Amino acid sequence: MSKTKTVKDQMGRVVEQPATSAPVVVLVRPQLGQNIGAACRCMLNFGLTELRLVSPRDGWPNPDADSMAAGALPVLQNAQVFDSVEAAVSDLTYVLSATARRRELEVPVIGTDVVGPQMRTYEAAGKRTGILFGPEKAGLTNADVVLTDAILTYPVNPAFQSLNLAQAVNIFAYIWASSADQLIPDLFDGSRSEVAPREDLTRLMExxxxxxxxxxxxxxxxxxxxxxxxxxAPLTRAKMSAQEIRTFRGMIKALVKGRGEALLKIRRARGEDV
Known part of the structure; x- marks a missing residue:
């Protein structure tokens, strides 16, 4: 028997919904409260309920978001606010960046035809997923994109690649909802260690x-x-295990210690006080 959760619809009626895990939507430095509210409405229409905001321009909470959220106020009211992208994705295993711009980075690109099943495969295995959407004016920066595992690009008109923030969220939410019951089997999933928590990867980078x-x-x-x-970028692509990250950090410490000892020997050979 499948698990369900009790929720209230926009009329205040109690209804049952499947208790399935779903991707986190992360709005990075969003500018307009209206777009945040509209994004919440798009999310809830297709079963996405967890919203995270990174440094919203006009602060938070923002009253301009309420009217556009309409019946999706629970998504809006439960939104979490973070100071950085690193903090916002620290507990996620697989993260996408939604962008239409070409990048100078070696980051894989995933298509809209497979992104839903791919994320459902992670979620079904208990691995949290998420997707970043950039600010309205300029979109995500390269510094944001290198913190993600892949780029999701919509097949929009190359002569006019201009989606409103809420529209972009709506397309992803629809893709997610329409991919129900479609899982991509990973033949190698049982042959390698679990990917390390993203906060461990961030600490290694820093x-x-x-x-x-x-x-x-x-x-x-x-x-x-x-x-x-x-x-x-390559450290993110590597999907290292916790042990591999500990090994890398140990290597860094050893190199630093060795460099310090070598400098000490040089200073002693020169007769300098140490």
Whole structure:
């Protein structure tokens, strides 16, 4: 017997819905409260209920979002607010970025025909998923995209790629709802370790970047953001296990310690006080 959950519809009536896990929608630096409210309405129409906001421009809560949310106020009222994308996706295993712009990054692109079943496969295995949508004016930055596992691009008119934020959310929500009962089997799922929590991956990235900065790797300084993105992208694609991340961090610590001991020997050989 399938599990259900009790919810109230927009008329206040108690109804039963399947208690299935679904992707998290993350709006990154959204600008207009109306678009946030409209996105909530689109989400609930197709069974998505978890909204996360990263640094909304006009603060939160925003009264402009209420009227556009209509009967989807529970989604709006339960929205979580984060200061960074890293924090917003820290507990997610598989994250997409919704963008139509070409990128200079080596990030895989996933099609609309397989994204629903792919995410359902993760969710069915107990692995949380999510998707990032960027701000209305400029969309996601490369720094946002490198924190995700793949790019989702809609087959829009190449001569006019201009979707409203809520429209973009609505398309994904529809794709999710229409992919019910379609799972993609992973033949290799049982042959490898679980992917590490994303917050562990973020700590590894920050650890590596800190030590590279101390070693003078990021030169010239103006290129540091791009260089850091090029480091983060392959680390995200690798889908490392917790043990692999611990190994990498141990390697970084060993290199730092070895560099320090080598410098100490050089200073001693020069007769410097140490």
């Amino acid at each position: 650890h590596l970047e800190t030590e590279l900065d101390a070693a003078g790797f990021f030169f010239p300084a103006a290129k540091k953001p791009l260089m850091a993105q090029n480091i983060r």
